[in-house]
Amino acid sequence: MNLDIPRRRTLHGTYLICAALALTAWHAHAQQPDLNQIAPYRPEFKVAGGLRIAGSELKGNVDLLVEGFKKFQPDAVVSTNFMTSSEGALGLMYAGVSDVAPMGDDAKITDMMPFYNTFRHVPTEISIATGGFEARGTLWPMAIVVNKANPIARLSMDQLDRIFGSERSGGWEIGPQADNNLLFTAKYARGAESNIRTWGQLGLKGQWAKQQIHTFGYVAPGFAVNFERKVMHWSTKWNPNFMEYVEAKEATNDAAGRSVNSDTMLQAISRDKYAIGFVALMHVDGSCVNPDGSKCMAYPEVKALPLSKTDGDPAVPLTADTVANRSYPLTRDAYLYVNRAPGRPLDPKVREFVRFILSREGQQIIARSGIYSPLPEAVIREQLAKLD
Numbered sequence: 225m226n227l228d229i230p231r232r233r234t235l236h237g238t239y240l241i242c243a244a245l246a247l248t249a250w251h252a253h254a255q256q257p258d259l260n261q262i263a264p265y266r267p268e269f270k271v272a273g274g275l276r277i278a279g280s281e282l283k284g285n286v287d288l289l290v291e292g293f294k295k296f297q298p299d300a301v302v303s304t305n306f307m308t309s310s311e312g313a314l315g316l317m318y319a320g321v322s323d324v325a326p327m328g329d330d331a332k333i334t335d336m337m338p339f340y341n342t343f344r345h346v347p348t349e350i351s352i353a354t355g356g357f358e359a360r361g362t363l364w365p366m367a368i369v370v371n372k373a374n375p376i377a378r379l380s381m382d383q384l385d386r387i388f389g390s391e392r393s394g395g396w397e398i399g400p401q402a403d404n405n406l407l408f409t410a411k412y413a414r415g416a417e418s419n420i421r422t423w424g425q426l427g428l429k430g431q432w433a434k435q436q437i438h439t440f441g442y443v444a445p446g447f448a449v450n451f452e453r454k455v456m457h458w459s460t461k462w463n464p465n466f467m468e469y470v471e472a473k474e475a476t477n478d479a480a481g482r483s484v485n486s487d488t489m490l491q492a493i494s495r496d497k498y499a500i501g502f503v504a505l506m507h508v509d510g511s512c513v514n515p516d517g518s519k520c521m522a523y524p525e526v527k528a529l530p531l532s533k534t535d536g537d538p539a540v541p542l543t544a545d546t547v548a549n550r551s552y553p554l555t556r557d558a559y560l561y562v563n564r565a566p567g568r569p570l571d572p573k574v575r576e577f578v579r580f581i582l583s584r585e586g587q588q589i590i591a592r593s594g595i596y597s598p599l600p601e602a603v604i605r606e607q608l609a610k611l612d
Contacts, residue, residue, distance in 0.1 A: 227416060230548060237303065237384070249306075249493070255260050257587075257599060257600040258551060259455075260600060261589065261601040263585040264585060265579065265584070267297065269575070270297070271299060271572075271573045271576050273299070273300045273301055274301050274605070275301070275303075275573045276302065276303050276305075276322045277304045278305040278313060278322035279305075279313025279326040279561075280313060280323045280327050281304075281306040281309075281327060282326050282353075282596075283593070285353070285558070285589070285593050285596065288301045289406070289586060290587050291498070292580065292586065293365075293576075293586075294579065295579065300573070304324040308475040310328050313560060313561065314339050315335070317339065318338055319349070321526055323571060324562060324574055324577060325347070325561040326352075326559070326560050326561075327561060329446040329450070329557055331347065331561060332445065333406060334360075336406055343563060345404035346406060347561040348564040349555040349559055349560075349561055350559060350582075350610060351559055352599070353559060353567060354548060354555055355555055355558065357547045357548075358506040358507065358509075358512065360512060360513075361379075363596065364440075364556070365505075365542060365552055365554045365555045366502040366503070367502065368500065368504055368506060368529045368556075369493060369503055369525060369529065370499065370501075371496060371499055372494070372524070372525045372527045372528070374424060374527075375432070376423070376428065377529070377549055378530045378539035380454055380532045380533070380539075381454070381533055383535070384531075384600060386420040386450070387420045387439065388439055388463055388466065388496055389419075389454070389462060389463065390416075390419060390459075391414060391415050391419060392459050393413050394409050394410040394411065394412055395412030395413075395456070397460050400566075404566045412457035419463075421437060423435050430545065434604075435497075438465060439465055439499075439501065440467045440500070440501030442468075442471075442491075442502065443469065443470060443558065444471070446610070447502075450556055451554075454554060455490055459583060463579065466507060469484050470485060471485065471486050472485040486504065487507070489503065490508065491523070492522045501566050507543055510523075528541070531552065534591075540552050548597040549600060550603065560581070564611070570611055575611050582599070587599060587605060598608050
């Protein structure tokens with residue numbers, strides 16, 4: 225099956241047929257993570273004494289995981305500090321007062337640079353859970369949405385970069401690929417000619433062909449940095465017409481604040497046939513509940529697009545299953561960051577705690593809490609490999 229869809233083809237014919245074939249291919253392979261495939265926890269080191277955890281509570285999951293860990297390691301003395309949440313997690317580690325840094329947000333370059341300056345290597349990032357689907361505070365995935373009148377059927381991650389991003393001289397390489405450093409490289413450079421600025425560049429014809437693409441999205445760092453990392457190779461150069469919005473709780477409580485909250489963004493996309501944005505699906509379909517207890521407004525004139533990792537891959541719709549099995553490209557992660565020097569063993573107390581979290585028992589705790597999704601077994605193996 226050839227799912228490589230040329231950008232210049234009409235969307236009314238080939239695009240729609242290929243999108244349907246891609247969805248069929250996805251449905252044939254989509255699976256929820258199977259906890260029975262994950263190895264149970266077998267202690268390899270007896271933990272006695274202090275283990276310090278500071279950062280995000282991950283919506284109560286860290287305390288639950290500590291409780292489960294101590295059933296296997298009763299002599300562990302675990303202290304937790306959630307005062308700074310994700311924003312101060314790495315700072316507490318390089319200040320020497322913590323051993324494990326749980327974070328709901330991706331570590332930002334500005335978080336990692338002082339860590340590198342302290343230890344001469346970047347922190348090791350361990351994913352411990354997949355973000356949730358359609359609820360506040362669950363690390364929900366970003367939906368790519370357009371006006372319902374738009375005939376486009378799918379987009380790839382590369383196309384998102386060229387739509388939302390801009391020409392650049394390079395991008396960041398971080399971690400093992402950069403000698404455990406943060407290094408800038410022209411590997412991710414691209415010129416202005418590679419930008420996608422009109423709907424015609426995506427294959428739309430007729431009245432759409434010459435129309436400028438109007439871009440919308442979140443500016444709060446937890447969302448924007450994740451998008452920059454996954455889509456734009458850590459670049460901070462956005463399409464000059466990018467309109468910035470925040471969730472209502474992050475906007476000022478006045479008319480000026482209401483003009484830049486996420487509801488206003490969705491109202492704009494509902495009216496603008498040529499708009500595209502990255503938003504929370506729960507705001508689109510009205511499935512969420514506002515902080516005051518009222519139900520969120522739905523926006524039926526806005527639709528979410530299936531996404532593919534590359535131009536030739538099947539396009540995957542945003543559903544609860546595709547988030548849990550991580551086939552949707554813009555899922556998010558709950559992380560732990562640990563201090564493992566290259567070529568040296570990880571602190572055995574830290575290693576045991578992370579091994580427990582990535583065991584069947586640890587992932588069962590995450591599944592029962594209902595905030596995030598447990599990791600698929602293949603992802604578990606990838607994370608465990610970072611410990612040795």
